[in-house]
Amino acid sequence: MYPFNVRVYGLLVNEHNEVLISDEQEYGIRFTKFPGGGLEAGEGLVDGLKREFMEECNLKVEITNHFYTTDFFVKSAFNDSQIISVYYKVKNMEPVNLIIKTKVFDFDGEGDVLQAFRWVKLEELKLDDFLFPTDQQVVKLLLNNI
Template sequence: MALFNVRVYGLLISDRNEILISDEQEYGYQFTKFPGGGLELGEGLIDGLKREFLEECNAEIDVLNHFYTTDFYVKSAFNDSQIISVYYIVKNLQPLQLNFKTKVFDFDGTGKVLQAFRWVPLTDLKVSDVTFPIDQYVVKLLNEKQ
């Protein structure tokens, strides 16, 4: 049976015109993406995104507006599901209390699941800064809007 995998991500842009990205290590892979993740059964998109930001960033967010929804086929990098990703512009409701990094994959500690956050100036953001095809397409869209 073919499955759909619905993902929801937040594009958090700071007052300094920097975007938050997440370096992660999981399933034996290292990858860079926007904060967010998989929608859980019975959960709406915005509730799922707010949950993901609480889990990943320990931050409450406000969802400002829809930015993009996948409109082309993408197979998951981890299984045989088809990925559908929804991206929203978000803002944090309080200052983020994260240990921001400047180097890629600069994780604290060890383990099977690791995560680190970086700010990247929007003017410097490149397709190669993120791993997955849908995120890369979103970077192109962000660059076109500048």
């Protein structure tokens, strides 16, 4: 039996119609995704997403509405678990105070786990920029909603 891995992500769009994305490197793999991550035991989706935004972005967010939940089978790129991802639209409750990069995978420092943030105009999002199939599905939906 496959274990399930529940993930929760936030779509933060600013006043310039740009969405916040995260470039990351982990386990030797580089990928671009939306801010968020794995749900912890005993944690609800909303609390998990708020925690992830605090951990990754040092940012308090409010969930405004559900956007998408995985509706097809996705095997993890990192282990044998089945990924179930839930995406919410969020808004920041305070100014965004991150180092924002303009180039892909423009990491500061070195190490096994690296992360950098970028704002990307919604109309400039590209499926090929995202490695994981669920993120690609969310990009399709975002582009259809412009």
